[in-house]
Amino acid sequence: MRFSIVIPAHNEEGFLPGCLDSIERASSKYFNQVEIIVVLNRCSDGTERIAQQRRAVVVKDDSRNLARIRNAGARQATGEVLVTIDADSRMSENMLCEIDAALRSGKYIGGGVCVRPERTSLGIGIIYLLLKISMLVTGLSGGLFWCMRRDFKEIHGFNENLFYAEDYDFGKRLKAHGRKQNLKFRILRRAFIETSCRKFDRFGDWHIFSLLLFNAGKLSRGFRDGDSSFANRYFYDFNSAKPGAAEDAKKPRR
Numbered sequence: 050m051r052f053s054i055v056i057p058a059h060n061e062e063g064f065l066p067g068c069l070d071s072i073e074r075a076s077s078k079y080f081n082q083v084e085i086i087v088v089l090n091r092c093s094d095g096t097e098r099i100a101q102q103r104r105a106v107v108v109k110d111d112s113r114n115l116a117r118i119r120n121a122g123a124r125q126a127t128g129e130v131l132v133t134i135d136a137d138s139r140m141s142e143n144m145l146c147e148i149d150a151a152l153r154s155g156k157y158i159g160g161g162v163c164v165r166p167e168r169t170s171l172g173i174g175i176i177y178l179l180l181k182i183s184m185l186v187t188g189l190s191g192g193l194f195w196c197m198r199r200d201f202k203e204i205h206g207f208n209e210n211l212f213y214a215e216d217y218d219f220g221k222r223l224k225a226h227g228r229k230q231n232l233k234f235r236i237l238r239r240a241f242i243e244t245s246c247r248k249f250d251r252f253g254d255w256h257i258f259s260l261l262l263f264n265a266g267k268l269s270r271g272f273r274d275g276d277s278s279f280a281n282r283y284f285y286d287f288n289s290a291k292p293g294a295a296e297d298a299k300k301p302r303r
Contacts, residue, residue, distance in 0.1 A: 053128030158227025159196025172254030
Protein backbone atom coordinates (compact mmCIF):
# COMPACT_ATOMS: atom_id res chain seq x y z
CA MET A 50 0.00 0.00 0.00
CA ARG A 51 1.48 3.34 -1.02
CA PHE A 52 -0.91 5.88 0.55
CA SER A 53 -3.01 6.06 3.70
CA ILE A 54 -5.29 9.09 3.87
CA VAL A 55 -6.72 9.99 7.29
CA ILE A 56 -9.93 12.04 7.53
CA PRO A 57 -11.35 13.11 10.92
CA ALA A 58 -15.13 13.43 10.69
CA HIS A 59 -17.70 14.82 13.14
CA ASN A 60 -21.16 14.83 11.49
CA GLU A 61 -19.76 15.29 7.99
CA GLU A 62 -22.43 13.63 5.82
CA GLY A 63 -22.73 16.81 3.77
CA PHE A 64 -19.03 17.34 3.02
CA LEU A 65 -17.50 13.85 3.21
CA PRO A 66 -18.75 12.68 -0.23
CA GLY A 67 -17.02 15.61 -1.94
CA CYS A 68 -13.80 14.92 -0.08
CA LEU A 69 -13.93 11.23 -1.00
CA ASP A 70 -14.72 12.05 -4.64
CA SER A 71 -11.61 14.23 -4.82
CA ILE A 72 -9.45 11.47 -3.33
CA GLU A 73 -10.87 8.99 -5.84
CA ARG A 74 -9.86 11.27 -8.72
CA ALA A 75 -6.40 11.79 -7.25
CA SER A 76 -6.02 8.01 -6.84
CA SER A 77 -6.62 7.13 -10.51
CA LYS A 78 -2.93 6.33 -11.12
CA TYR A 79 -2.59 4.30 -7.92
CA PHE A 80 -4.99 1.39 -8.35
CA ASN A 81 -5.36 -0.53 -5.07
CA GLN A 82 -2.56 1.56 -3.56
CA VAL A 83 -4.67 4.05 -1.61
CA GLU A 84 -6.53 3.35 1.62
CA ILE A 85 -8.90 5.89 3.15
CA ILE A 86 -9.36 5.97 6.91
CA VAL A 87 -12.34 7.91 8.25
CA VAL A 88 -12.18 8.60 11.98
CA LEU A 89 -15.73 8.97 13.27
CA ASN A 90 -16.00 11.47 16.11
CA ARG A 91 -19.32 11.53 18.00
CA CYS A 92 -21.31 11.21 14.78
CA SER A 93 -25.10 11.28 14.92
CA ASP A 94 -25.76 11.61 11.20
CA GLY A 95 -25.00 9.48 8.14
CA THR A 96 -21.22 9.90 8.15
CA GLU A 97 -20.53 6.29 9.10
CA ARG A 98 -22.90 4.96 6.43
CA ILE A 99 -21.18 7.06 3.74
CA ALA A 100 -17.71 5.94 4.83
CA GLN A 101 -18.75 2.28 4.77
CA GLN A 102 -20.45 2.60 1.39
CA ARG A 103 -17.22 4.05 -0.01
CA ARG A 104 -15.24 1.18 1.50
CA ALA A 105 -13.20 3.36 3.80
CA VAL A 106 -11.58 1.96 6.91
CA VAL A 107 -13.74 3.19 9.80
CA VAL A 108 -12.21 4.10 13.15
CA LYS A 109 -14.07 5.60 16.11
CA ASP A 110 -12.65 8.11 18.56
CA ASP A 111 -15.03 10.28 20.58
CA SER A 112 -12.46 12.55 22.22
CA ARG A 113 -12.58 16.32 21.83
CA ASN A 114 -9.01 16.45 20.65
CA LEU A 115 -8.12 16.67 16.95
CA ALA A 116 -4.57 15.48 17.56
CA ARG A 117 -5.86 12.33 19.25
CA ILE A 118 -8.48 11.81 16.55
CA ARG A 119 -5.92 12.06 13.74
CA ASN A 120 -3.48 9.82 15.60
CA ALA A 121 -6.21 7.20 16.04
CA GLY A 122 -6.57 7.04 12.26
CA ALA A 123 -2.82 6.99 11.68
CA ARG A 124 -2.44 3.99 13.98
CA GLN A 125 -4.64 1.98 11.60
CA ALA A 126 -2.68 3.03 8.52
CA THR A 127 -0.78 0.47 6.45
CA GLY A 128 0.47 2.73 3.65
CA GLU A 129 4.05 3.90 3.25
CA VAL A 130 2.89 7.51 2.90
CA LEU A 131 0.55 9.16 5.36
CA VAL A 132 -1.70 12.03 4.26
CA THR A 133 -4.12 13.97 6.47
CA ILE A 134 -7.03 16.03 5.16
CA ASP A 135 -10.20 17.44 6.72
CA ALA A 136 -13.62 16.21 5.62
CA ASP A 137 -14.69 19.66 4.37
CA SER A 138 -11.70 19.93 2.02
CA ARG A 139 -11.13 18.60 -1.48
CA MET A 140 -7.70 17.76 -2.90
CA SER A 141 -6.64 18.63 -6.42
CA GLU A 142 -6.49 15.78 -8.93
CA ASN A 143 -2.69 15.87 -9.07
CA MET A 144 -2.20 15.77 -5.29
CA LEU A 145 -1.00 12.20 -4.81
CA CYS A 146 1.23 12.35 -7.90
CA GLU A 147 2.89 15.51 -6.59
CA ILE A 148 3.38 14.00 -3.13
CA ASP A 149 4.77 10.78 -4.59
CA ALA A 150 7.23 12.61 -6.83
CA ALA A 151 8.44 14.83 -3.98
CA LEU A 152 9.09 11.90 -1.64
CA ARG A 153 10.72 9.74 -4.31
CA SER A 154 13.13 12.59 -5.09
CA GLY A 155 14.83 11.97 -1.74
CA LYS A 156 14.95 15.71 -1.00
CA TYR A 157 11.97 16.15 1.30
CA ILE A 158 10.82 14.92 4.69
CA GLY A 159 7.23 15.77 3.78
CA GLY A 160 5.21 18.95 3.83
CA GLY A 161 1.93 20.67 3.17
CA VAL A 162 0.06 22.36 0.34
CA CYS A 163 -1.53 25.64 -0.61
CA VAL A 164 -5.10 26.18 0.61
CA ARG A 165 -7.83 27.81 -1.44
CA PRO A 166 -11.18 28.93 0.02
CA GLU A 167 -14.35 27.79 -1.76
CA ARG A 168 -15.46 31.40 -2.05
CA THR A 169 -13.91 34.79 -1.53
CA SER A 170 -14.73 38.18 -0.07
CA LEU A 171 -12.70 41.09 1.23
CA GLY A 172 -12.53 39.64 4.76
CA ILE A 173 -11.69 36.12 3.59
CA GLY A 174 -9.20 37.46 1.07
CA ILE A 175 -7.31 39.39 3.76
CA ILE A 176 -7.19 36.35 6.04
CA TYR A 177 -5.79 34.14 3.29
CA LEU A 178 -3.29 36.83 2.30
CA LEU A 179 -2.04 36.87 5.90
CA LEU A 180 -1.83 33.08 5.82
CA LYS A 181 0.29 33.24 2.66
CA ILE A 182 2.61 35.74 4.32
CA SER A 183 2.87 33.41 7.31
CA MET A 184 3.74 30.54 4.96
CA LEU A 185 6.53 32.59 3.44
CA VAL A 186 7.92 33.56 6.84
CA THR A 187 7.66 30.17 8.57
CA GLY A 188 7.92 27.83 5.58
CA LEU A 189 4.91 25.93 6.99
CA SER A 190 1.32 25.38 5.88
CA GLY A 191 -1.82 23.69 7.18
CA GLY A 192 -4.91 21.97 5.86
CA LEU A 193 -3.17 18.86 4.54
CA PHE A 194 0.06 17.18 5.60
CA TRP A 195 2.04 14.42 3.95
CA CYS A 196 5.08 12.41 5.00
CA MET A 197 6.36 8.85 5.22
CA ARG A 198 4.49 6.93 7.89
CA ARG A 199 7.79 5.96 9.53
CA ASP A 200 8.62 9.65 10.01
CA PHE A 201 5.15 10.32 11.43
CA LYS A 202 5.90 7.64 14.03
CA GLU A 203 9.37 9.02 14.68
CA ILE A 204 7.97 12.37 15.79
CA HIS A 205 5.07 10.69 17.66
CA GLY A 206 2.37 12.08 15.39
CA PHE A 207 0.24 15.02 16.49
CA ASN A 208 0.69 16.47 19.97
CA GLU A 209 -2.29 15.29 22.01
CA ASN A 210 -1.64 17.91 24.69
CA LEU A 211 -2.97 20.57 22.28
CA PHE A 212 -6.68 21.20 21.74
CA TYR A 213 -5.99 23.28 18.61
CA ALA A 214 -3.07 24.49 16.46
CA GLU A 215 -1.90 20.87 16.52
CA ASP A 216 -1.38 21.10 12.77
CA TYR A 217 1.07 24.01 13.03
CA ASP A 218 2.90 22.21 15.84
CA PHE A 219 3.10 19.02 13.75
CA GLY A 220 4.50 20.89 10.74
CA LYS A 221 7.12 22.58 12.89
CA ARG A 222 8.28 19.28 14.41
CA LEU A 223 8.26 17.50 11.03
CA LYS A 224 10.39 20.29 9.59
CA ALA A 225 12.87 20.01 12.48
CA HIS A 226 12.96 16.22 12.08
CA GLY A 227 13.81 16.63 8.40
CA ARG A 228 16.54 19.14 9.11
CA LYS A 229 18.42 16.50 11.08
CA GLN A 230 18.48 14.36 7.92
CA ASN A 231 19.23 17.23 5.53
CA LEU A 232 15.72 16.94 4.16
CA LYS A 233 13.42 19.89 3.49
CA PHE A 234 9.80 20.58 4.41
CA ARG A 235 8.06 21.35 1.13
CA ILE A 236 4.86 23.24 0.41
CA LEU A 237 3.52 21.87 -2.86
CA ARG A 238 2.78 24.69 -5.30
CA ARG A 239 1.25 22.76 -8.18
CA ALA A 240 -1.25 20.94 -5.97
CA PHE A 241 -3.80 22.45 -3.59
CA ILE A 242 -6.84 21.82 -1.44
CA GLU A 243 -10.09 23.73 -1.66
CA THR A 244 -11.65 24.08 1.76
CA SER A 245 -15.13 25.11 2.83
CA CYS A 246 -15.88 28.53 4.27
CA ARG A 247 -18.44 27.20 6.72
CA LYS A 248 -16.91 28.95 9.72
CA PHE A 249 -16.97 32.23 7.81
CA ASP A 250 -20.57 31.47 6.83
CA ARG A 251 -21.48 30.91 10.48
CA PHE A 252 -19.44 33.57 12.27
CA GLY A 253 -18.94 36.15 9.51
CA ASP A 254 -16.22 36.87 6.98
CA TRP A 255 -14.37 39.13 9.42
CA HIS A 256 -14.73 36.93 12.50
CA ILE A 257 -11.04 35.98 12.67
CA PHE A 258 -10.15 39.56 13.59
CA SER A 259 -12.73 39.78 16.38
CA LEU A 260 -11.63 36.33 17.50
CA LEU A 261 -8.07 37.52 17.96
CA LEU A 262 -9.14 40.81 19.55
CA PHE A 263 -11.75 39.58 22.01
CA ASN A 264 -10.79 35.96 22.67
CA ALA A 265 -7.04 36.24 23.10
CA GLY A 266 -7.38 35.20 26.74
CA LYS A 267 -9.26 32.02 25.91
CA LEU A 268 -6.81 31.18 23.14
CA SER A 269 -3.90 31.65 25.52
CA ARG A 270 -5.52 29.57 28.26
CA GLY A 271 -6.13 26.81 25.75
CA PHE A 272 -2.38 26.50 25.23
CA ARG A 273 -1.25 27.26 28.77
CA ASP A 274 -3.87 25.61 30.99
CA GLY A 275 -5.67 23.17 28.72
CA ASP A 276 -8.86 25.30 28.68
CA SER A 277 -10.98 23.66 25.97
CA SER A 278 -13.95 26.06 25.97
CA PHE A 279 -12.86 27.86 22.82
CA ALA A 280 -11.90 24.64 21.03
CA ASN A 281 -15.27 23.05 21.89
CA ARG A 282 -17.23 25.94 20.37
CA TYR A 283 -15.06 26.48 17.33
CA PHE A 284 -14.13 22.89 16.47
CA TYR A 285 -15.56 20.00 18.45
CA ASP A 286 -19.18 21.13 18.81
CA PHE A 287 -19.33 23.13 15.59
CA ASN A 288 -21.40 20.67 13.56
CA SER A 289 -23.45 19.60 16.56
CA ALA A 290 -24.71 23.14 17.11
CA LYS A 291 -26.10 23.73 13.65
CA PRO A 292 -29.19 21.82 12.51
CA GLY A 293 -29.30 21.23 8.79
CA ALA A 294 -25.54 21.35 8.29
CA ALA A 295 -25.74 18.51 5.79
CA GLU A 296 -28.35 20.35 3.72
CA ASP A 297 -26.25 23.51 3.73
CA ALA A 298 -23.21 21.58 2.55
CA LYS A 299 -25.14 20.21 -0.42
CA LYS A 300 -25.90 23.67 -1.76
CA PRO A 301 -23.94 24.68 -4.90
CA ARG A 302 -20.54 26.14 -4.05
CA ARG A 303 -20.11 29.79 -4.95
